[in-house]
Amino acid sequence: MRQISRGLVTAGAVLVASLALPGTAHAAGPTVKSAYSDQADWSVLDVRLNFSGEVSKLVATLRPVGSSAADTPVATITDFTKRYESSSWDAIWASQPIHLDTLGDYTVDIEATDGSGETTVQKDAGTLHYQKQPVFSGFAVTPAEPDIEHQTITAAGDMVVRDPSTRETEPLPGAAVDLTFDGGSGKATAVTDEAGHFAVPHQLAQAGWVFADYNGDLGFAASSWIDVRPKAAPTRMVLDQSSFHVTTGEKIKVTGTLQYQFGEEWKPLSGIPLEMDYKECSTCSPVDTTTDANGRFSFVRSPYGSKSVYEIAFTSYTPFAQHSTADVTAAVTATTKFSAFTASLDKYAQLKVTGTLDLIGRDVNDQASVDIQYSANGRTNWTTKKTVKVGFGSQFTADKVPGYTDGYWRLRYAGSTTKDIKGTTSNSLRRNRALTRIKDANASPEPVTKGRTITVKGVLQERPVGSSTWRAYGGKKVQILFRPKGAKSWYLMSTVTTKSSGAFSKGFTARQDGTWVPVFLYPDSKHFVGSGTEDYVDVR
Numbered sequence: 001m002r003q004i005s006r007g008l009v010t011a012g013a014v015l016v017a018s019l020a021l022p023g024t025a026h027a028a029g030p031t032v033k034s035a036y037s038d039q040a041d042w043s044v045l046d047v048r049l050n051f052s053g054e055v056s057k058l059v060a061t062l063r064p065v066g067s068s069a070a071d072t073p074v075a076t077i078t079d080f081t082k083r084y085e086s087s088s089w090d091a092i093w094a095s096q097p098i099h100l101d102t103l104g105d106y107t108v109d110i111e112a113t114d115g116s117g118e119t120t121v122q123k124d125a126g127t128l129h130y131q132k133q134p135v136f137s138g139f140a141v142t143p144a145e146p147d148i149e150h151q152t153i154t155a156a157g158d159m160v161v162r163d164p165s166t167r168e169t170e171p172l173p174g175a176a177v178d179l180t181f182d183g184g185s186g187k188a189t190a191v192t193d194e195a196g197h198f199a200v201p202h203q204l205a206q207a208g209w210v211f212a213d214y215n216g217d218l219g220f221a222a223s224s225w226i227d228v229r230p231k232a233a234p235t236r237m238v239l240d241q242s243s244f245h246v247t248t249g250e251k252i253k254v255t256g257t258l259q260y261q262f263g264e265e266w267k268p269l270s271g272i273p274l275e276m277d278y279k280e281c282s283t284c285s286p287v288d289t290t291t292d293a294n295g296r297f298s299f300v301r302s303p304y305g306s307k308s309v310y311e312i313a314f315t316s317y318t319p320f321a322q323h324s325t326a327d328v329t330a331a332v333t334a335t336t337k338f339s340a341f342t343a344s345l346d347k348y349a350q351l352k353v354t355g356t357l358d359l360i361g362r363d364v365n366d367q368a369s370v371d372i373q374y375s376a377n378g379r380t381n382w383t384t385k386k387t388v389k390v391g392f393g394s395q396f397t398a399d400k401v402p403g404y405t406d407g408y409w410r411l412r413y414a415g416s417t418t419k420d421i422k423g424t425t426s427n428s429l430r431r432n433r434a435l436t437r438i439k440d441a442n443a444s445p446e447p448v449t450k451g452r453t454i455t456v457k458g459v460l461q462e463r464p465v466g467s468s469t470w471r472a473y474g475g476k477k478v479q480i481l482f483r484p485k486g487a488k489s490w491y492l493m494s495t496v497t498t499k500s501s502g503a504f505s506k507g508f509t510a511r512q513d514g515t516w517v518p519v520f521l522y523p524d525s526k527h528f529v530g531s532g533t534e535d536y537v538d539v540r
Contacts, residue, residue, distance in 0.1 A: 029118035030055055035108040035126030038094060039222070042133045043164035045077060045095040047110055047125070052088050054115030060095070062106040062128060069109065069123050075100060099165055103131055134172055134214050135162045136223035141210050148233040148260055148269075148320040155179050155210055156199035157223060159192045171196030175214055183208020204230060206319050230319040233260040235269060237312055237326035245331045246303065247422065248361025254299040254312070254328050258291045260321055268295025269321060272314065276301065279311040279327060288315065303330035306362060306420060331420065334362040336413055338426035340395065343409045345431040347529045351385075351401040355411055355426065359392040366419065367391050371412040372401055378408035378428050405528065406432035406465060434527045435463040436473060436520050441532020443516035450510055450539050456480050457505035458518045458532045460498045472502035479521045480506055485513040510539045 030051035038044035045060055058080045061073035075098065083094040100106075110125040139157035146153050159177065160169035175192045182205045190198040198212075207230055212223040239256040246252055254276060259266040270291050276299040277286035291297045301310070310328040314321075341355040353372055368391075371384040385403075390396040408428040415423030441458035448454055462473040476498050481490040493516075496504045504518070516537060520530040 029114050029120035030112035032110045032112055032120055032122035032125050035060065035110055035128075037127070037129040039220075041097060041164075042129050042131060043097040043099075045098060045108065045128055046083070047080065047093045047095075047108075047112075049091055049093060049112060050089050051091075051112070051114065055082075055093070055112060056115050056117075057111070057113040057119075058093055059111040060125075061109045062098075062100070063109070065105040065107050065127060067107065073109075074102075074106065097164070097167070098128070098130070100130055101165065103163075103165070105129055105131070129219075130164055132161050132163055132218065134175070134216065134218045134221040135160050135169065136212060136214070136221055137169070139212060139223040139226070141226045141228055145229065145231050146204055146320070147231040147262075149262055151204055151230075151320055152201050153181075153204050153210070153228060154199055154201045155181070155212065155226075156197070157212065159196045159198070159214060159221075161218065172218075175216055178213045178215070179210070180213075181208070181210050182206045204228065204319065206317060232318075232320055232322045233262060235260045235321045235324040236266070237324055239326055239328065242327070243329045243331075244303070245333070247333045248304075248335045249302070251300050251302050252328075252330050254301070254310070256297060256312075256326070257295045258297060259295060268293075270295055272318060272321070273316055274312055275315045276310050276312045276328070279309045286315075301330070303332045304361060305332060306334070307331045332361055334419075334421045335360045336368075336392075336415070336422060336424040338411050338413075338424060341411055341426045341429070343429045343431050345403050345433060347433070347523050347527070349403045349405055349433075349528060350399075351403040351409065351431065353398040353401060353409070353411070354395060356395045357390050357392055357411075357413055357424075359421070362421075364392060364419075368413055368416075368421075370396070371414070372398055373410050373412050374404065375408045375410075375428070376404075376406075378430065382410070382412075384412075403431070405435060406430075432465045433523075433525075434465055436523060436527050436530025437461055437463075437470070438478065438518045438520065438530060438532030439470070441518050441535065443535040443537050446535075447538035447540050448510045450512075452510050453507045454510045454516070454537055455505060455507045456516050456518060456535075457503070460502040460504065460520055460530070462527060462530075472498075472500065473520075474498050474500035474502050476520065477522060478504050479519050480508075481517050481519055482508075483515045483517075485515075487514075490517075510537070513537065513539050 030049045033048040035047045038046045060077045062075045063071050063073050077095050079096050080093040083092050085091040106128040108126045110122045113119040137158040137160050141155050159172040159175045161172050162169045173194045177190045177198050179188045181202045188200050190200045192198045209225045210228050211225045214221040244252040258269045260269045270293050272291045275286040275288045277284050287299050289297050308330045312326045314323045337358050339356045344352045367389050370390050372386045373382045374385050375382045386401045388398050408430050410428040411426040413423045415421050438458040443456045460473045461470040463470045478496050480494045482493045483490045494506050496506050498504045515534050517534040518532045
């Protein structure tokens, strides 16, 4: 606690002194961060300073590595130029090439003086590596601007060793040179020949920097960086057919040739990956191919929907060819079919139809007109008996369609030219029942005295499907109905069972005038309703 108090007092005293004696404090001189041989030229000394103001004087003294700081310097360098500034506080100052009589490594001491005369002395600021230096000479890339017909470039140059004192060079044979192409993705290594020369061909894959490195026994060297930018040729896709109109389920085959322009001539472009997909797709589903030796390409697709627009495009970066696209349109005629088609004929010869009209190859909520058609023989003379409105994909029912005792029924949808939908016809269904009748139906006597008996009789007969002969229909229930004179309703008076001959008879007490009729009202699923002749009886 006491130490903290003393520290606060001391700090306060310094602060007061500073405020009380303005102008007596001096700004610090430049901060010397390091000193070292320049990478490109080891005889050049680079000094890094942290200082935002003016540097009026920069002095470097050299002494052999391992010597005492008190030893006399072998050289003093004062000619420095600011070479690089990374910020207002950080800069590199470089000397001119230094001439020394003896090769070796030298410790560097630095004095840096600012514009106000404040000097910073930094002993052992770094090392000047004054040795024979490996250097790249004449490094170049040819062609400088490769094109689609000249895609191979050659990176070439010479490796030499430079004496820093004489500036003379001599070839460096047997040196391993690492080369970088394609902006960093391509690598190669070459060994210099007796003259120190190397040359490496490379199939260019993409634009980017090309450079060479040496990192051997003599140290590290780097060539200049050369930015290689290929000249991309214009391209075009020549389609054999650009529009199609097919029916649902059919495929389209899109073919064509990819070409590039060289001079005034268009030539086939081979080996280019292409894809075809819905243009501006929200759900992509590409198909891929690669152009062959003649620049030909082919895609196969199954279009869906009323109309689709596809785009053919490059799938990857190609430095020697400008990307081009081509559009393909495909109109599709939707197809239809009937499913779950049923038809039933009731006892009154009225038809009930159910079914579903399916739309294939399109998603819509439209309605369609479906015809219910009849033919006596199932082959010719189809006639429409009723038309119903139905929704695609939804089951529909049509009741009480006037029918026939025998014949064939089918469903038909004519299609739509405006909506490009193809019509369809269902399979046909034969529907029939056996006919029934009451022969010789009679209510007697006529007239009749009130209170006497009226006898209703007749013979129930059937005619099987395909037969022209009527026969007895015994053991069946027949209803005897009566409608009083002036009334509209029929009343069930009795139910009788026919004999094996089909005959029946039933007596009733005569009470009022009216009409009598025997009716076969409740047949099985294979017979129609049958009736006899209505007979009016006068009751007196």
